[in-house]
Amino acid sequence: MSKPNAGVSNENTLGRLFKKNKTIIGLITTVLALLFISPYIYIVLTSIKPSSDAISPSPTFFPRELSLENYVAMFNQMPIAKYFFNSFITASISTILAVFLGALAAYGLSRFSSKTGNIFLLLTLCVRMVPMISIAIPMYIIINGMGLIDTRVALIITYTAINVPFAIWLMIGFFNNIPKEFDEAARIDGCNIFTAFIKVILPVSLPGLATAAIFCFMLAWNDFLFALLLTSTNAKTATVGISEFLTAYNLDLGPMTAAAVSFSLPVMVFSILVQRYIVSGMTLGAVKE
Amino acid sequence: MTKESRVSICFFAPAGIFMLVFLFFPVALLVRDSFFEIDMIAQGRGTFVGLSNYIEAIRSERFIGATTNTLIYVVVAVCFELILGLFFALLLNTAFKGHGIVRTIMLAPLMIAPLVTGLIWRFMLNNQFGIVNKLLYDYNITSSRHAIQWLSDERFALLSTIIADIWLTTPFMMLVLLAGLQGISKTLYESADIDGANKIQTFLYVTLPSLFPVMIVAVLIRTVDAARTFDIVWVLTQGGPSNSSEVLSTYMYKTLTRYGLVGESSAMAVIFIILLLVISSYFLIAMFKANKK
Numbered sequence: 001m002s003k004p005n006a007g008v009s010n011e012n013t014l015g016r017l018f019k020k021n022k023t024i025i026g027l028i029t030t031v032l033a034l035l036f037i038s039p040y041i042y043i044v045l046t047s048i049k050p051s052s053d054a055i056s057p058s059p060t061f062f063p064r065e066l067s068l069e070n071y072v073a074m075f076n077q078m079p080i081a082k083y084f085f086n087s088f089i090t091a092s093i094s095t096i097l098a099v100f101l102g103a104l105a106a107y108g109l110s111r112f113s114s115k116t117g118n119i120f121l122l123l124t125l126c127v128r129m130v131p132m133i134s135i136a137i138p139m140y141i142i143i144n145g146m147g148l149i150d151t152r153v154a155l156i157i158t159y160t161a162i163n164v165p166f167a168i169w170l171m172i173g174f175f176n177n178i179p180k181e182f183d184e185a186a187r188i189d190g191c192n193i194f195t196a197f198i199k200v201i202l203p204v205s206l207p208g209l210a211t212a213a214i215f216c217f218m219l220a221w222n223d224f225l226f227a228l229l230l231t232s233t234n235a236k237t238a239t240v241g242i243s244e245f246l247t248a249y250n251l252d253l254g255p256m257t258a259a260a261v262s263f264s265l266p267v268m269v270f271s272i273l274v275q276r277y278i279v280s281g282m283t284l285g286a287v288k289e
Numbered sequence: 290m291t292k293e294s295r296v297s298i299c300f301f302a303p304a305g306i307f308m309l310v311f312l313f314f315p316v317a318l319l320v321r322d323s324f325f326e327i328d329m330i331a332q333g334r335g336t337f338v339g340l341s342n343y344i345e346a347i348r349s350e351r352f353i354g355a356t357t358n359t360l361i362y363v364v365v366a367v368c369f370e371l372i373l374g375l376f377f378a379l380l381l382n383t384a385f386k387g388h389g390i391v392r393t394i395m396l397a398p399l400m401i402a403p404l405v406t407g408l409i410w411r412f413m414l415n416n417q418f419g420i421v422n423k424l425l426y427d428y429n430i431t432s433s434r435h436a437i438q439w440l441s442d443e444r445f446a447l448l449s450t451i452i453a454d455i456w457l458t459t460p461f462m463m464l465v466l467l468a469g470l471q472g473i474s475k476t477l478y479e480s481a482d483i484d485g486a487n488k489i490q491t492f493l494y495v496t497l498p499s500l501f502p503v504m505i506v507a508v509l510i511r512t513v514d515a516a517r518t519f520d521i522v523w524v525l526t527q528g529g530p531s532n533s534s535e536v537l538s539t540y541m542y543k544t545l546t547r548y549g550l551v552g553e554s555s556a557m558a559v560i561f562i563i564l565l566l567v568i569s570s571y572f573l574i575a576m577f578k579a580n581k582k
Contacts, residue, residue: 036456040398040409055417059420108298111297127312130316133517133541136542224402229545242404260405263405271396283465
């Protein structure tokens with residue numbers, strides 16, 4: 001318990017307004033929060049209904065009986081396992097690449113040239129403003145020209161390119177917080193600049209690397225636009241596959257819910273486990289520590 | 290050149306080259322293509338047509354319509370997210386028993402794919418089997434099970450996509466604002482107390498102004514993200530019916546893939562980038578001024 005009173009000491013604002021009624025506020029907030037996530041719970045519950053109940057004209061929130069029909073149907077209707085595999089491979093490889101390239105670049109900028117670093121930060125912020133679709137259009141032309149349409153390589157390249165600026169931006173903050181004495185000590189011990197980076201700096205900055213990796217992976221895993229544009233059959237990812245339940249098999253909403261849950265539930269559980277990193281990544285830049 | 294900067298370049302080079310080839314070059318190509326008329330099938334370099342792609346885009350009713358829809362989408366979604374997010378942040382900031390668990394519940398949708406969000410709402414807003422219409426009917430808000438055709442009625446299609454967006458991203462807003470609230474110095478509240486400010490005054494004159502810089506950043510991030518929305522709209526309505534929920538991203542996607550108009554879609558994409566840069570620099574200036582105070 002490093003911050004036992006983190007919340008209590010901050011009981012300002014509404015806390016002051018309703019100090020006595022804290023329990024009531026707690027109850028109300030809990031109910032509201034549950035209501036807020038009920039759409040997701042509803043989808044999870046629907047996916048384990050028999051498929052006729054999933055498209056019943058008078059739907060119920062809770063299942064009347066449990067069934068794995070929708071999950072079986074999901075595998076029967078399309079090679080969904082292959083699409084999941086594609087998603088996983090492209091997301092993993094692009095994450096490794098982006099974090100590695102990003103960490104190298106961030107280290108260089110943070111240690112040796114703060115001015116260029118600042119200019120670069122501004123540039124990456126600008127890149128963030130560029131809408132995905134604006135990058136997707138020329139990317140499509142380039143990938144097409146390289147003959148890489150419908151390959152996993154095309155997606156790996158694209159995701160890495162989009163993620164590198166973000167990884168740099170995030171890692172610069174982390175490296176700036178690591179004292180330069182660390183590098184110097186390693187150098188005295190006989191490391192050169194590169195081995196000092198790999199043996200000393202990277203291990204210390206694991207939390208930063210983890211945060212960057214989580215966000216890079218999520219961007220690639222959740223991507224729909226690029227996968228839709230750049231793939232057709234071989235390299236098709238899970239998001240595109242799931243969306244096809246809507247078009248090709250219009251009334252198969254049951255298997256669609258099964259696929260949506262299979263796709264998102266592991267991620268949700270994982271993101272709850274690594275919430276600390278996600279929170280630090282998301283509030284970065286908005287809130288000064 | 291000093292040794293230091295040479296080393297720096299070595300570290301930076303791999304990422305730099307990668308971004309140059311696969312990020313900055315594409316943007317440059319986009320700008321170039323926007324001045325050309327290009328045949329996708331012939332794969333030629335195209336013919337230079339000057340500004341005509343831009344003129345065509347600006348003149349086209351569909352582009353204006355998509356821009357208007359994008360603006361409505363952004364303004365309505367971000368406003369509701371800000372209000373809802375602030376509401377939840379203030380509630381959670383009261384630090385009631387178990388607020389940590391409730392926060393985790395609220396943050397659960399944070400990492401859900403926009404695509405899955407679209408699917409969830411497509412399922413719930415379905416005309417025939419949707420639970421939303423059933424609930425509205427059960428609670429006597431509407432007179433029939435099929436009173437509102439959420440996704441196929443021109444009046445409701447855009448609204449439906451906005452609802453899905455609000456659901457997906459309110460947790461983000463809440464998270465950032467909560468962090469902002471917890472960063473407000475306690476002494477500010479103490480001095481407000483000494484000055485005899487009542488609770489509403491404290492909220493209006495201490496909490497809100499202190500939260501303002503954080504709010505601007507959160508709104509900026511969300512504005513840019515909401516403007517780029519594609520997945521949610523594509524899954525829910527594909528921009529229909531009769532373009533009533535068409536936003537810039539879906540319209541550009543169609544211009545590129547369905548009509549093969551590389552030049553025109555590039556011109557629109559350039560206009561889009563400029564619009565976003567103008568809007569975000571407006572925010573950044575506001576933030577700068579707020580920080581100076």
